[in-house]
Amino acid sequence: MRSIWNGAISFGLVSIPIKLVNATESHSISFRQIHLADGGRIRYRKVCELDGEEVPGAEIGKGYEEADGSVIPITDEDLAQLPLATAKTIEIMSFVPAEEIDPLQMDAAYYLAANGATAAKPYTLLREALKRSRKVAIAKYALRGRERLGMLRVVDDVIAMHGLLWPDEIRVPEGVAPDVEVTVRDAELDLADALMATLGEVEMASLHDDYRDAVEAMIAAKAGGAFEPAEAPGEPAGGQVIDLMAALEKSVRAAKASRGETGGAGAGAGAGAGAGAEEPETKAGAEVTPMRRGGAGRKTSAAPKAVGGKKSTAASAKKTAATAAAKSTSAASKKKTTAKSTAAKSGTTKSTSAASAKKTGAGAKKAATPRKRASA
Numbered sequence: 001m002r003s004i005w006n007g008a009i010s011f012g013l014v015s016i017p018i019k020l021v022n023a024t025e026s027h028s029i030s031f032r033q034i035h036l037a038d039g040g041r042i043r044y045r046k047v048c049e050l051d052g053e054e055v056p057g058a059e060i061g062k063g064y065e066e067a068d069g070s071v072i073p074i075t076d077e078d079l080a081q082l083p084l085a086t087a088k089t090i091e092i093m094s095f096v097p098a099e100e101i102d103p104l105q106m107d108a109a110y111y112l113a114a115n116g117a118t119a120a121k122p123y124t125l126l127r128e129a130l131k132r133s134r135k136v137a138i139a140k141y142a143l144r145g146r147e148r149l150g151m152l153r154v155v156d157d158v159i160a161m162h163g164l165l166w167p168d169e170i171r172v173p174e175g176v177a178p179d180v181e182v183t184v185r186d187a188e189l190d191l192a193d194a195l196m197a198t199l200g201e202v203e204m205a206s207l208h209d210d211y212r213d214a215v216e217a218m219i220a221a222k223a224g225g226a227f228e229p230a231e232a233p234g235e236p237a238g239g240q241v242i243d244l245m246a247a248l249e250k251s252v253r254a255a256k257a258s259r260g261e262t263g264g265a266g267a268g269a270g271a272g273a274g275a276g277a278e279e280p281e282t283k284a285g286a287e288v289t290p291m292r293r294g295g296a297g298r299k300t301s302a303a304p305k306a307v308g309g310k311k312s313t314a315a316s317a318k319k320t321a322a323t324a325a326a327k328s329t330s331a332a333s334k335k336k337t338t339a340k341s342t343a344a345k346s347g348t349t350k351s352t353s354a355a356s357a358k359k360t361g362a363g364a365k366k367a368a369t370p371r372k373r374a375s376a
Contacts, residue, residue, distance in 0.1 A: 005143060006115065007088040009126065009152075016122040017115040018090070020143075023160055024109050029215050079145060090141040090150065090161070098136045101151055104170050107163035112152070123159070130154045138164075191248035198255040 003019035033042035045054050063071040085091065090112075114123040130137065130153065137152035139161070149164040221227035 001111075003113070007090060007141070009112065009139075010089045010091045011122070011126055012092075014122050014125075016126060017119040018123070019113045019115045020161075021111045021113055022108075023111045027209065027212060029212060029219075084142055084147060086140045086142045086147055088142075090139045090152075092137045092139045092152070094138050095130075095133060095135040096138060097134070098153065101136065101164070102170070105149075105164040105167075107165055109163070110161045111155075112159045112161055126152075127154055127157070127159050130159070188244060188248065191245065191252065195248060195252050195255060198252055198259070198261070200259075 001021045003021050005020035007018065007020070009016040009018055034040060035042060046057075046060065047053065048055050062074045062076075064074055065071050112123075114120050126137075139150045139152055141148055141150050141161075143163075149166055151162045151164055152159055153162070154160070218227060
């Protein structure tokens, strides 16, 4: 890799000769401006606004424009004479825990390569000291005509430096946060936690730029003369989510389905979050876009709910038919039971009559027989 800056790391009284190498590169696809009529390139020319003549790069210098419009010329010699201790040195000032660095300050990244055999020993010493301390080094350095702030840390077996913005370059987020009071319930936080756990982690190396791939494929197809423009995707349905719990539950189900998992939303996190939160309610001027569900055995779309609490006509007719059949069966059963009961009662009556007659005869016979009187 080609170095963009040569200098040294100042580590107390230790000086480590290094080369600065870009650690990142842009893979974005760039386009040229062309004349639509004939495809000719459109180029910008640097023209002096006083005489209208094009100016070559060798005749172009720097200047500072004041508030009244006057320009003060600044030469490279002027800048070189400034007392800048970090002109060719990355000067380490302190060591701090990495978590104390605000990610908002992060800027460009560079690799620091040992410049020569004599730099190997002090370079390795600094690298191992950073590893063992679990800290990062804060340093100042000068690049492209200005002094900058940097952070040194270890990446594999290399010392990397991140350019940092100065603290006064970080804007205060005034007026950015919501200006209304919002209460978040524990059940909503539980579902949010469940969604985070379901989405899980991702291998950063597996992420790539899908849009860039699509642009490259389009360019290749156009170059081969076989490009057919695809139908533009429709605009996503807008609207305001009214039922946050339902949206979270559906998000958890969708995330689990995409991973081939099964189970309820939030693994019980949403218990009590609302039976009835299955389909979010909507208000005038608001809309909730249902998420697709995937996975074997799951419905692809939610069944429509009855309006106003009334059941559908089909369901009502089906229930009416079932009720009629049940009534008919009940009537037949009742009739059969009644017949059996009547027959049983008739038999019982006959039996009772016979027994009664027999008892009456026996009583009459007994009454006809005179009783003996006891003698005095």
